[in-house]
Amino acid sequence: MHSAHFDGSFAGWREAARTLLCHGLAPHQVNWRGDGDSGGLFDQAPSPVNTQPAAEPPRIPRQLLELLQSAACFRVEDRWSLLYRVLWRVAQGDRAAMLPGDIDGSQLHKRLKAVRREAHHLHAFVRFHPRPETVEGPQLVAWHEPAHDILHSASEHFAERLGRSTWLIATPDDGIYWDGRHLHYQRPCPDEWQRLAQTPEDDGQALWLAYYGSTFNPARLNRSALENSLPVRFWKNLPEGPLIPQLMSQARAGAQRDGQATAVAQQAGKSIRYNVAKKPPISGNADPAPHH
Incomplete structure (x- = not known):
């Protein structure tokens, strides 16, 4: 087993992977260790590559390198092992490893999807x-x-x-x-x-919380949809995060039934009532004659 150590970055992994490919080391022969990985008691020290390099380095599609770089952002213990397995297979001519229907390609695309979603979370939250x-x-x-x-x-x-x-x-x-x-x-x-x-010094946070609380419509609350679009793990770092459980509790306690009608009814001003039952039928005449 060859122990491949690198700096924990994709660029470092790519250089190490290129060397291993050129020397013909298969995925099951490599143990990946990037900086920050916790080593075990019986982990091997970095070992030299004893085989002779190939005359010509394998040609890798640019599209694959872009996929691997994005998938490398996915935090999991075997992130580098899967990347090298896909890389090895494509270098051997098996391009099915890049496809979602493949056993390795399926894992690769699941990680790509999770990374894209997490980037969306960064932009949104x-x-x-x-x-x-x-x-x-x-x-x-x-x-x-x-x-x-x-x-x-x-x-x-x-x-x-x-x-x-x-x-x-x-x-x-x-x-x-x-x-x-x-x-x-x-x-x-x-x-x-x-x-x-x-520890931000934000004087406008109170104004933002007042605005958020006033625009929250309990009648339209759907807890599962809310938690799916705004995962709970982000609440603690949002200014409005502490308000959300309170507003949800008020909705369950009756505010959801009343919606915003109560707040509107409490506003000062005249109320106008319409008698819907006595509403005149719609005439086909676009310009009815005036009453005398």
Whole structure:
């Protein structure tokens, strides 16, 4: 068994995988160890490759490399093993490994789907907090806890939409900072970045909570749909997160039946009643004669 050590990045894995492919090492002969992987008591130290490299390196489709790079963001213990297994099979001429109907391809595409969904969660559920204009550093800060390593690849979304505003997103594992022109990615996330993101100085948060609570319509509450579109694991990091259980409780206690009718009825002003039963029939004459 060959123990393949690398820096834990896709670029590092790709270089190691290329070397192993050229020396003809099959997937079952390789034990992958990236930086940050917890080693066991009986794990082998890095071992040299004893076989001679092939005369020509195998040709790999660019599409496959793009799929593997995206799937590498999926956090699971055997993420690198599956990638090398798919890579090995395609290099041997078995392109079915790239397809969803294949046993390895199925796992690959499930991971790709999960990574895409997690990138969507980042775009939808990040809440930037403005910082005072008098302080240095990013103008906007946000804390997020993604399930997969999507921060680096998915953050260009904000660079395109926030213009030259400087912003920072910190996570428990990594962080990214936009200085108005360039993205600066750090892994692990610096302690200072984490502190800024977790302790925002946002004077407008109370106004946002008041707005969110006033626009919540309990009559349209569907808990399963809410938790599917806004998973519970994100609530703790959203400004409105603490309000959601309270609003849901009020809905179950009767607000869902009344909807917003009670709030509307309590408003000052005249009420106008319409007698629906005595409503005149619709005439076919578009311009009825006036009554004298």
